[in-house]
Structures are given as C-alpha cells and as structure tokens.
Amino acid sequence: NKGKYEHYMQKEIHEQPESLTTTMRGRLKRGGSTKAKTVLLGGLKDHIKSIRRSRRIVFIGCGTSYNAALAARPIIEELSGVPVTMEIASDLVDRQGPIYREDTAVFVSQSGETADTLLALEYALENGALCVGITNTVGSAIARNTHCGIHINAGCEIGVASTKAYTSQIVVMAMLALAIGDDAISSQARREAIIDGLFDLPNKVREVLKLDQEMKELAKLLIAEQSLLVFGRGYNFATALEGALKVKEVSLMHSEGMLAGEMKHGPLALVDENLPIIVIATRDACFSKQQSVIQQLHARKGRLIVVCSKGDVAAVCPGGSSSCRVIEVPQVEDCLQPVVNIIPLQLLAYHLTVLRGYNVDQPRNLAKSVTTQ
Numbered sequence: 001n002k003g004k005y006e007h008y009m010q011k012e013i014h015e016q017p018e019s020l021t022t023t024m025r026g027r028l029k030r031g032g033s034t035k036a037k038t039v040l041l042g043g044l045k046d047h048i049k050s051i052r053r054s055r056r057i058v059f060i061g062c063g064t065s066y067n068a069a070l071a072a073r074p075i076i077e078e079l080s081g082v083p084v085t086m087e088i089a090s091d092l093v094d095r096q097g098p099i100y101r102e103d104t105a106v107f108v109s110q111s112g113e114t115a116d117t118l119l120a121l122e123y124a125l126e127n128g129a130l131c132v133g134i135t136n137t138v139g140s141a142i143a144r145n146t147h148c149g150i151h152i153n154a155g156c157e158i159g160v161a162s163t164k165a166y167t168s169q170i171v172v173m174a175m176l177a178l179a180i181g182d183d184a185i186s187s188q189a190r191r192e193a194i195i196d197g198l199f200d201l202p203n204k205v206r207e208v209l210k211l212d213q214e215m216k217e218l219a220k221l222l223i224a225e226q227s228l229l230v231f232g233r234g235y236n237f238a239t240a241l242e243g244a245l246k247v248k249e250v251s252l253m254h255s256e257g258m259l260a261g262e263m264k265h266g267p268l269a270l271v272d273e274n275l276p277i278i279v280i281a282t283r284d285a286c287f288s289k290q291q292s293v294i295q296q297l298h299a300r301k302g303r304l305i306v307v308c309s310k311g312d313v314a315a316v317c318p319g320g321s322s323s324c325r326v327i328e329v330p331q332v333e334d335c336l337q338p339v340v341n342i343i344p345l346q347l348l349a350y351h352l353t354v355l356r357g358y359n360v361d362q363p364r365n366l367a368k369s370v371t372t373q
C-alpha cells in the first residue's frame with residue numbers, strides 16, 4: 001500500500017524518520033543522571049566478548065548493503081580498535097580470499113537471500129569464522145545460517161532501490177560499534193554524543209526531507225545530462241558510492257561515486273564546464289580537505305553541486321553562491337552524518353527518474369532480491 005505516495009521508493013524515502021525509530025526501539029537506553037547511556041543488542045549478547053576479541057572484523061555484502069557497511073567502518077574501528085576490512089561478497093568468493101577462525105565475518109543484507117552473500121557465508125563458515133548477520137528479513141537464509149545477528153527492523157522494503165534499509169543498516173552498525181567498543185572513560189563523552197545523536201536522528205531526517213522540492217528543481221536541471229560524478233571521503237565516501245548507485249540504477253543516468261582523495265590521480269581529467277559534480281562537504285575532520293577539493297574543481301570551471309552543513313555556504317563556495325549550487329543539510333555527529341547526507345541524493349535519484357519517465361520501483365533489468373549468481 002503506497003498510501004499518499006505515487007511510488008514505493010518515494011514512500012520508503014519519506015518513511016525514514018519512522019523506520020529509523022523502529023530500528024532503534026528498545027535497543028538504546030538513555031540512562032539516568034547516575035546511569036550511563038547504553039546499547040542493548042539482544043541477538044548478540046552471547047557473542048559480544050568474542051567479537052571484541054576477534055583479530056579482525058570483515059564486512060561482507062553487495063551493492064547498497066556493502067555501502068552501508070563502508071559508512072560504518074570508521075566508527076567501528078574507532079570504538080572497538082579492531083581492524084575492519086571490507087569484502088564485496090562475489091569478489092571474496094572469486095578470490096577465495098583469506099578468512100580465519102579468529103575473524104568475525106559480518107554479513108549485511110536487506111533481503112537476507114542474496115546468492116553472492118550466501119555463498120560468501122558458506123565459505124566463511126567452512127573457514128571457521130564467527131558469522132554475524134545483519135538483515136531486514138526475519139527467517140531469511142542469512143538470518144538462519146549465521147551464528148548470531150541483528151535485525152534491521154526497517155519494515156518491508158518494496159522499491160527495488162534500497163533506501164530506508166540503507167539508513168537503518170548504518171544505524172544498526174553504529175549501535176554495533178557502541179556495543180563492542182569498550183567503555184573506557186576516555187571514550188565516554190564520544191559514546192554519549194553518539195547515543196544522543198541517534199535519539200535525535202529521526203528529527204534531523206525529518207528536517208532534511210524538506211529538501212524534496214529543492215531536489216526536484218535540481219533534477220530538472222540535470223534531466224538531460226549523460227553523466228554525474230559524486231565525490232566524498234571519510235565517513236562520506238560511502239555516501240558518494242551510494243548516491244551514484246541510486247542515480248544510475250533508477251534514473252539510468254551514468255553516475256560514479258569517487259573517493260575525493262583519489263581525484264588528482266585520474267578523475268580530475270574529466271572535469272570541464274559541462275560535467276555536473278556533487279561534492280559532499282559537511283563538517284567533520286576531513287572538511288578542510290574537501291574545501292581544497294572544491295577549490296581545485298572550481299579552478300577548472302567544474303559544475304559544482306555541494307552538499308554542506310547548514311550555514312556553510314560561504315565556506316564551501318569559493319566564488320560565492322553564484323559559482324555553485326549548494327544543498328544545506330542539518331549537521332549531526334560525524335559518524336551519523338551519512339544517514340542525513342544520503343537523503344537528498346535519494347530524492348534526486350527519485351525525481352530524476354520520474355522526470356525522465358522511467359519505472360522508479362522496478363528499474364530495467366533489476367530484481368529486488370538477487371537469488372542467482
């Protein structure tokens with residue numbers, strides 16, 4: 001049932017304040033004046049210690065689910081101190097890459113039925129790793145065959161392009177970081193800031209959804225483009241990959257997400273006055289580096305669209321707001337910013353598709369659950 005919406009993708013994008021609330025329900029404890037704020041993940045309770053002690057955490061997934069894990073990687077590394085590596089499921093299986101008994105392998109999948117991810121799970125089980133599932137589908141193959149796990153609880157997702165599952169997956173993995181991180185005094189303030197940020201996230205998402213009309217206007221400007229680049233780094237490298245994936249899979253416009261740190265190692269050659277480029281430059285430890293990326297693109301007359309924190313227009317537009325288009329988003333705790341930042345890009349992909357006259361809920365050649373290799 002699409003309710004007041006025309007398409008499932010549109011409904012699922014706008015549902016995110018509620019889906020995020022459901023994902024967190026019963027799992028975060030505010031704590032009183034004397035009690036610390038805590039996270040409870042029932043499905044992991046017997047395994048938290050083993051995860052904490054593992055030699056490495058390996059995230060395994062495909063497409064959007066892989067991107068969600070990539071967004072959460074820095075906070076897991078920061079709070080747990082355990083090295084985190086990333087594997088695209090099919091590539092791990094192709095290479096028969098090393099997976100050890102001392103590893104925790106985390107399988108991220110909305111459907112819980114993706115063939116590539118399931119094969120990687122079989123492989124990791126054979127190699128003796130502790131296998132954790134993060135899925136949105138209770139009773140799915142990945143939920144059943146892993147040793148333990150966390151349900152995403154984002155609610156059923158019908159649009160082929162994953163939207164609300166992505167943001168809920170990031171929140172689940174931020175909670176995982178809090179659960180496996182030690183509660184050393186030195187990290188107490190950071191942990192509390194993240195938990196407060198999680199509580200407030202649905203409000204911030206409600207606020208960023210107000211960009212809907214603005215993103216429709218932007219889509220009108222981009223409707224006839226051949227290609228769109230998206231640059232991000234740090235927490236928002238994943239935002240660049242995921243934003244570009246959304247644009248290409250539904251609007252059928254070529255789009256690539258790129259690590260901004262790699263720009264001068266090749267992609268810079270593409271920059272001219274015609275190719276539209278989205279740069280994610282919200283406030284975090286990488287902000288000044290992104291400012292310099294913007295300057296370099298501006299110097300080559302790049303057609304810039306900058307996603308920045310509210311009030312930062314002057315700091316991100318070298319020539320003032322006439323030189324680039326700016327999308328201002330609410331600022332949240334840095335590790336949660338990818339949840340906010342992806343939303344204007346989801347809206348852009350949605351509007352581009354509708355304006356270009358393509359099927360937004362069932363893109364050409366794609367299936368919701370990829371159960372074949």
Ligand code: F6R
Nearest residue numbers: 063064065109110111114161162
């Ligand atoms: C993109 C998309 C796909 C899936 C991928 C994995 O919008 O939905 O990239 O993310 O096929 O699917 P799951 O998460 O079900 O394993």
